[in-house]
Amino acid sequence: MTSPLIDGLQYANWSEKVFRQMRAGRVDAVHVTITYHETFRETVLVIEQWNRWFEQFPNLIFQGRTAKDVKKAQETGRTAIFFGSQNPSCIEDDIGLVEIMHTLGLRFMQLTYNNQSLLASGCYEDDDTGLTRMGRAVVTEMNRVGLVVDMSHSGERSTLEAIEHSTRPIAITHANPHDWHPALRNKSDDVLRALGRSGGMLGFSVYPHHLARGSECSLTSFCEMIARTAELMGAENLGIGTDLCQDQPDSVVDWMRSGRWTKQVDYGEGSAANPGFPPMPDWFNDNRDFGNIREGLSETGLDADEIDGIMGGNWLRFFADSFGPA
Amino acid sequence: MTSPLIDGLQYANWSEKVFRQMRAGRVDAVHVTITYHETFRETVLVIEQWNRWFEQFPNLIFQGRTAKDVKKAQETGRTAIFFGSQNPSCIEDDIGLVEIMHTLGLRFMQLTYNNQSLLASGCYEDDDTGLTRMGRAVVTEMNRVGLVVDMSHSGERSTLEAIEHSTRPIAITHANPHDWHPALRNKSDDVLRALGRSGGMLGFSVYPHHLARGSECSLTSFCEMIARTAELMGAENLGIGTDLCQDQPDSVVDWMRSGRWTKQVDYGEGSAANPGFPPMPDWFNDNRDFGNIREGLSETGLDADEIDGIMGGNWLRFFADSFGPA
Numbered sequence: 001m002t003s004p005l006i007d008g009l010q011y012a013n014w015s016e017k018v019f020r021q022m023r024a025g026r027v028d029a030v031h032v033t034i035t036y037h038e039t040f041r042e043t044v045l046v047i048e049q050w051n052r053w054f055e056q057f058p059n060l061i062f063q064g065r066t067a068k069d070v071k072k073a074q075e076t077g078r079t080a081i082f083f084g085s086q087n088p089s090c091i092e093d094d095i096g097l098v099e100i101m102h103t104l105g106l107r108f109m110q111l112t113y114n115n116q117s118l119l120a121s122g123c124y125e126d127d128d129t130g131l132t133r134m135g136r137a138v139v140t141e142m143n144r145v146g147l148v149v150d151m152s153h154s155g156e157r158s159t160l161e162a163i164e165h166s167t168r169p170i171a172i173t174h175a176n177p178h179d180w181h182p183a184l185r186n187k188s189d190d191v192l193r194a195l196g197r198s199g200g201m202l203g204f205s206v207y208p209h210h211l212a213r214g215s216e217c218s219l220t221s222f223c224e225m226i227a228r229t230a231e232l233m234g235a236e237n238l239g240i241g242t243d244l245c246q247d248q249p250d251s252v253v254d255w256m257r258s259g260r261w262t263k264q265v266d267y268g269e270g271s272a273a274n275p276g277f278p279p280m281p282d283w284f285n286d287n288r289d290f291g292n293i294r295e296g297l298s299e300t301g302l303d304a305d306e307i308d309g310i311m312g313g314n315w316l317r318f319f320a321d322s323f324g325p326a
Numbered sequence: 327m328t329s330p331l332i333d334g335l336q337y338a339n340w341s342e343k344v345f346r347q348m349r350a351g352r353v354d355a356v357h358v359t360i361t362y363h364e365t366f367r368e369t370v371l372v373i374e375q376w377n378r379w380f381e382q383f384p385n386l387i388f389q390g391r392t393a394k395d396v397k398k399a400q401e402t403g404r405t406a407i408f409f410g411s412q413n414p415s416c417i418e419d420d421i422g423l424v425e426i427m428h429t430l431g432l433r434f435m436q437l438t439y440n441n442q443s444l445l446a447s448g449c450y451e452d453d454d455t456g457l458t459r460m461g462r463a464v465v466t467e468m469n470r471v472g473l474v475v476d477m478s479h480s481g482e483r484s485t486l487e488a489i490e491h492s493t494r495p496i497a498i499t500h501a502n503p504h505d506w507h508p509a510l511r512n513k514s515d516d517v518l519r520a521l522g523r524s525g526g527m528l529g530f531s532v533y534p535h536h537l538a539r540g541s542e543c544s545l546t547s548f549c550e551m552i553a554r555t556a557e558l559m560g561a562e563n564l565g566i567g568t569d570l571c572q573d574q575p576d577s578v579v580d581w582m583r584s585g586r587w588t589k590q591v592d593y594g595e596g597s598a599a600n601p602g603f604p605p606m607p608d609w610f611n612d613n614r615d616f617g618n619i620r621e622g623l624s625e626t627g628l629d630a631d632e633i634d635g636i637m638g639g640n641w642l643r644f645f646a647d648s649f650g651p652a
Contacts, residue, residue, distance in 0.1 A: 040367065051425050105429070
């Protein structure tokens with residue numbers, strides 16, 4: 001089996017077009033966001049929609065549940081879709097929903113999305129108070145059932161405490177080093193080193209607000225950043241997590257940022273002057289462009305095994321270690 | 327592997343005591359009712375409680391999902407618990423919840439519980455109008471995913487239409503022949519013959535309201551009734567479905583009968599003079615008493631293979647044919 005191609009996060013406006021582009025790009029597996037601020041019942045409605053897509057497009061996609069499904073995707077020429085949540089709204093205030101969501105196929109859950117949650121502090125709060133009492137209990141339960149803790153949108157202290165409290169490696173599925181581009185969403189060297197030491201994974205984002213020079217970021221700059229991060233935390237702990245939000249209307253970024261928690265407009269990583277989805281860099285527009293990243297990485301001095309790992313092999317190993325019961 | 331012992335329906339007040347009695351009785355698998363009139367979210371809360379029991383008593387019980395889990399139960403000396411619903415309240419008005427509930431482990435669902443539902447008519451309604459439009463759609467979806475149609479509490483016409491419309495054999499998990507004891511819940515020879523011809527299963531109930539002479543019913547009478555039913559519809563289509571409601575307070579039978587649909591008291595199979603759970607016949611009080619039924623059957627002239635089938639082998643074959651995708 002050749003080394004797999006895995007994307008550690010996407011939230012596209014899903015359609016047959018996008019699924020066909022996944023196949024054209026030979027993407028074997030994608031961690032897709034199915035829910036942000038939705039309640040449990042609302043999240044189930046989204047899963048119902050995914051079940052319709054799995055029924056409608058069985059030759060393009062199927063639901064991934066274990067690492068073996070990546071191999072199955074390679075063997076059958078399809079893309080395995082792994083579910084994730086960017087906020088813990090789907091478990092409401094009920095720890096029993098952790099196992100229920102895992103049974104329904106959830107494999108990643110962020111403890112926060114920018115704001116304080118019942119579990120931890122988001123990266124946009126003034127004060128990060130770390131894991132809450134419920135947060136510690138839920139991380140323990142996530143460890144038990146095999147639901148990966150994702151701290152992409154969490155604050156520094158919360159992230160360090162999640163790495164420390166979790167008995168299994170965690171993930172930051174879509175973010176870049178703060179040292180390269182000082183966005184609130186990007187991660188400090190302290191966090192990245194602690195993540196690497198614990199065997200956790202970082203997925204590099206190509207969402208323009210996470211990139212040095214934004215939409216103008218060059219492929220060379222992006223790939224050299226990856227190579228430097230490999231020196232910082234180990235190439236084996238790196239993957240891609242594009243945060244591709246393809247074909248989404250701007251109303252969707254408003255739901256992501258403002259949910260039902262404010263009556264104002266929250267611009268998140270954008271601004272009043274630039275409120276919508278920013279244009280993608282010219283070297284990554286959709287699922288057919290992973291080859292550009294692979295080529296860019298080969299210019300950096302990373303060796304072929306390291307590049308295979310970053311393009312999917314490392315996520316595959318992490319999936320195998322993470323998605324089953326402890 | 328010896329022939330399995332399987333009970334086609336129980337709704338006990340679950341406890342370590344009951345689980346230990348299952349083991350003492352060498353019961354390999356039980357179809358347990360997890361929900362009656364509960365909404366989807368309320369049903370999920372019950373599954374959460376079952377998840378706690380699976381976590382607390384891993385040496386006694388585990389969740390069954392496929393026929394292979396019966397073999398696993400035999401090999402590990404535990405009881406496989408298969409979920410079922412006695413009413414379609416858990417899917418609300420949302421056909422997408424059929425697959426969601428199947429993913430959560432539901433393997434049987436009654437289309438009605440005594441009353442008219444969104445899907446069909448219950449056996450207590452004055453008029454049975456058969457499968458509704460949604461009923462036909464839901465049966466098709468249940469066939470697709472592998473969720474068994476159970477017509478134990480449905481009216482005659484609805485039951486015949488379910489047998490006809492379903493592309494896979496259905497079940498009447500807990501009822502007896504009307505000819506033996508003319509309760510509204512017991513089934514006509516027409517229904518039983520149609521059920522047998524279609525490869526469906528009948529589980530014999532020991533709930534006293536379904537028994538000739540009620541709590542006073544003799545083991546001989548019960549077993550001779552089984553032997554006659556074997557002649558009517560084929561021994562290979564028969565199993566046990568005790569309807570054991572062990573240790574339940576009478577408030578539970580009130581929930582089963584009256585749910586939230588009436589402000590009056592509905593006595594169901596009971597009466598104002600006898601509103602609660604009736605006493606069990608002396609030859610079947612709990613999971614340790616299946617041996618009495620087996621012995622009783624051996625007095626009837628049924629041969630050893632037929633008795634093995636009725637005590638569990640037939641349910642096992644039915645599970646293997648029914649619980650996966652079409």
